Amino acid sequence: MKMTDPFTRTPGVAGKAYIDSGVADEIIQAFCDENSSKYVYKITGLRGSGKSVEYSRVLRTLKEKDGWLVYPLSSSGDGIRTLISKLSMEEFIDSKKSSLTVKSSTSLEGKVIVASGKQAVDITKALSDNEDYYSQEATLVKMIETANKKNYKVLIGIDDISKTPAMVELLSLVSSMVLEGLKVYLIVTGLSQNIEAFSTEKNLSFFKRADSLEIKSLNKYDIVFMYQKLLGVSDKEAKILEEITEGYAYAYQVLGSLYFRKQENDTVEDLMPDFERILFRDSYDLIWKSITEREKELIRCIYRSKTGKTSDIKELMTNKANYSVVRERLINKHIVDGGTRGYLTIRLPRFDRYIELWGDE
DSSP states (O other): OOOOOOOOOSTTOOOTTOOOOSHHHHHHHHHHOTTOOOOEEEEEOOTTSSHHHHHHHHHHHHHTSTTEEEEEEOTTSOHHHHHHHHHHTSTTSOOOOOOOOOOSSSOOOSOOOOOOSSSOOOOOOOOOSOTTSSOHHHHHHHHHHHHHHTTOEEEEEESSOOOOHHHHHHHHHHHHHHHTTOOEEEEEEEOHHHHHGGGGOGGGHHHHHSEEEEOOOOOHHHHHHHHHHHHOOOHHHHHHHHHHHTTOHHHHHHHHHHHHHOOTTOOTGGGHHHHHHHHIIIIIHHHHHTSOHHHHHHHHHHHHHSSOBHHHHHHHOSOGGGHHHHHHHHHHTTSSBOOSTTBOBOOOTTHHHHHHHHTTO
């Protein structure tokens, strides 16, 4: 019986083909260290680089540890409201509703009933004149204080974060709780431009300054080893496959899956049409649509230069004065690598082919 495909394209799922980047381990260690002052981590990287996998590993690991309450939230929902709902399900949280009719004056009107005995008495309160007396923020803070008193740390997770009024409100409240000394932690993933969008908020300086960990290209030796192990190929064949992926995590999973499922007589080259189709559809189309026309021009010039040398790239640009600004934008978006002085490279396999076919649409 043939084994199940060990490679996966499902976001956030590591699978047997997982290659450890060390990011999840660093975050877990910092959050669990009683002497650590790290409460917030941001995981960034190119689309398809494996951000969600590292995020998911942190959440699953801490959820299995005693003393942790882990709550993943939707990036588009009402985070504060959802957190209150999830915390209210914990056994140690008293979520019974109570209200009291309160006048703005000091007098209290109505009948007062005095009861004695051992039976439980439920008192219903109605806040008519001051509906915001118990705000959602105050309720959430009280719940987390209660969790901390029960020796629980609270971890909030947000995958693929984006700026919304509700998200700004949640991040601001998390900042306030951390400053109050509460044991509340936050981990988010997102594209750099989406995370940077929060930097314009004056009350979110803590989020802007929090540690940011970038998911970089996979190690070539790890890729070769995993292909040998999971596909049963020679080191020479594994190296050929690794070179095709160029260290791009999603490409590593896609190519591995295609090779695992290939027919006996199929060559690596026979897999390329499907390899390109999946990358173009699932990843490159989204990347290309997310960048500006000036950024697209610079990418085209990098490929057209053949060398990736700065001087050659500038010669092909319409406006050379834009080079430095656009270069920095593409590096910050993890699309372009400027690690080698005087050169720019793009480590996305067959991306030049995508641009050739679809770049003008």
